[in-house]
Amino acid sequence: MSADFSLIRSSFAAVQPYGSQVTEYFYDHLFAHHPSVRPLFAAHLDEQRDRLWAALGALVANLENTDTLIGMLQNLGRRHAGYGALAEHYPAVGASLIAALRHFAGDAWTPAVEESWTAVYGVISSTMVAAGESAPN
Ligand code: HEM
Numbered sequence: 001m002s003a004d005f006s007l008i009r010s011s012f013a014a015v016q017p018y019g020s021q022v023t024e025y026f027y028d029h030l031f032a033h034h035p036s037v038r039p040l041f042a043a044h045l046d047e048q049r050d051r052l053w054a055a056l057g058a059l060v061a062n063l064e065n066t067d068t069l070i071g072m073l074q075n076l077g078r079r080h081a082g083y084g085a086l087a088e089h090y091p092a093v094g095a096s097l098i099a100a101l102r103h104f105a106g107d108a109w110t111p112a113v114e115e116s117w118t119a120v121y122g123v124i125s126s127t128m129v130a131a132g133e134s135a136p137n
Contacts (some may be wrong), residue, residue, distance in 0.1 A: 003119035005063045007112055012060045014108035015101055023049040026100040034092045040084045056097075059124065070127060077128030085132065090125035097121065 015022050027045055031038045042048060055076065062069045098117050102109045 003116040003123075004112060005116075007110075007116045008060060008063060008120055011101060011105045011108050011113045011117070012056070014106065015104040018104045020049055020053070022100050022104050023053050025103055026052075026096050029099050030093060030096040033096065034089075037089055037092065063120070073124060073127040074131035077131030080128060081132030085128075087129045087133075090129060094118075094121040094125060 027041075027049070055072075058072060059069065062072065098114065098121070101117060102114065105113070
């Protein structure tokens with residue numbers, strides 16, 4: 001994958017000062033472009049926003065710890081199968097995540113940063129989907 005982990009870390013750091021605005025933007029973007037996924041989520045997203053953000057931070061912090069990273073993604077993927085997340089939802093979520101990061105990263109956002117996030121999200125989603133599909137329901 002053509003992912004430069006230092007670009008992932010620096011762009012993620014660049015959006016930190018915006019805090020929950022980033023996840024608000026993400027959910028607004030996701031539900032505006034894919035309203036059909038809204039019913040999967042609870043009515044109030046406050047807690048959910050913090051969890052998503054904490055999970056992303058943990059993933060970014062463990063990019064080089066492959067075993068830890070894969071284990072986290074498999075657990076997350078199994079839980080997501082229970083939330084009704086389907087393989088076809090993952091590209092939509094990835095597009096909204098990248099849109100939110102791009103919006104807040106400012107000058108820190110470059111084509112190489114976008115390519116790195118696209119590659120990393122590809123690994124995140126394929127690992128989560130595979131774990132979700134093999135999860136007992
Ligand atoms: C980068 C990929 C993703 C990450 C890091 C992520 C992270 C999280 C986290 C941390 C939670 C809190 C509960 C838990 O830890 O199990 C959660 C819940 C949830 N996620 Fe995700 N998620 C991702 C992708 C998706 C996708 C593709 C969908 C599909 C629509 C989705 C739908 C949901 C739903 C429905 C919940 C439960 C919300 C609720 O209880 O209202 N997520 N997610």
